[in-house]
Amino acid sequence: MLLDLPVISEEQVEILLSDLLEHYGYDFTGYSKASIKRRVLRLYMLDKAVSFAEFRFKIINDQVYFKRFVEQITVNVTEMFRDPGFFKTLRNEVLPKLGTYPFIRIWLAGCSTGEEAFSMSIILKELNLLHKSLIYATDLNPTVLEKAAQGMFSLSQMKQYSENYILSGGTKDFSSYYTAKYSLAKFDEELKHKIIFSTHNLVSDHSFNEFQLILCRNVLIYFDRDLQQKVLNLFDESLEDLGYLALGTKETLDFTSVAKKYKRLPLEKIWRKVS
Structure with a gap:
């Protein structure tokens, strides 16, 4: 017997996307349709929505649920020193x-929960460049x-992050960069001191500075070709x-x-602007 799984049609996804644009000014219309649909359907099933109408109503009228919705369809899984070879380069x-x-001005676009930012800060510190970087x-x-911005990550992740750090060329004791606080690892304030966390929407916002290094890793894959361009x-x-x-x-x-x-x-997927 086949389970009667909830199905959200392409058309219903389009309706949700136009709602988000109209009510909140968030434009997801250039995102990859397959990716968005998969994430919307996952949330729909996870939260056991009774019907599409109820789901839609909640997104439009419940601010807290809207935040959850955006989080679920945009958050990318990340880790410190992910792809160590990249960080080694x-x-x-x-x-x-x-x-x-x-x-040195560095832009981490689509920084998610901050693991990449703290990884970058650690490398800059070890190269004695953090004092003149932003x-x-x-x-x-x-x-x-x-x-x-809290600079706190799950303590259970530290073993993996420490391994990544060593593979990326790190030579210090990784645990010297954080203090354990219950089940969390709180990273040193010095590392956070040179990071500015700020909202920026790649779809609708403009350039806000001139940088020597831009990282946007594993974000463009969620965009269609026009939006990527x-x-x-x-x-x-x-x-x-x-x-x-870097991509x-x-x-x-x-x-x-x-x-x-x-x-x-x-x-590595790193390009230098030569002209």
Whole structure:
């Protein structure tokens, strides 16, 4: 016997997306349809919605539930020093070059709950560059930014993060960067001191500074081709000549209108703006 699973049609997903735009100004229409539908359906089933009408009503009229909805369809799973080889390249090749600048501005776009921002801060500290760096960590979701700004992560994750840290070229005792507080690891204030957490919507907001390094990893895969191009143009506009742009393992600059301005570093998804 087949279970009568709730199904949300493409049309109903479109209705929800236009509701979000109309009521809250959030534009998800350029997101990959398959990805959005999968996440919406997951939440629908998780929260045991009685009907699509009830689900829709709740999203429009209940602010708390709206926040939950946005969180569920935008939060990306992340970890500290994720893809250690990538961070090793930053440590050994990219940041030493940027270290010759009087000041380093870094943009982490789609920073989620902040693991990447603290990873970056640790590497900058170890290279003795943190004092002359500023990390702008942005996300469209204010809830995850609140969590990120606390600098507290689950203690149970620290073993994995410590392994990632060592594989990324770290040589210190990783536990020296945090203090254990019940089931949480609270990272040192010094690391947070050079991070600015702020809301920024890649879909609708403009460039807000000029950077030498922009990281946007595993975000573009959720966008359709047109929106990817729009966001890459935004990054190009925000990146200084000879600056670096880093994307996720399944993302590329190839076949985009900005590709000719960039030269890729060997092995990692990092490009340098050469013209």
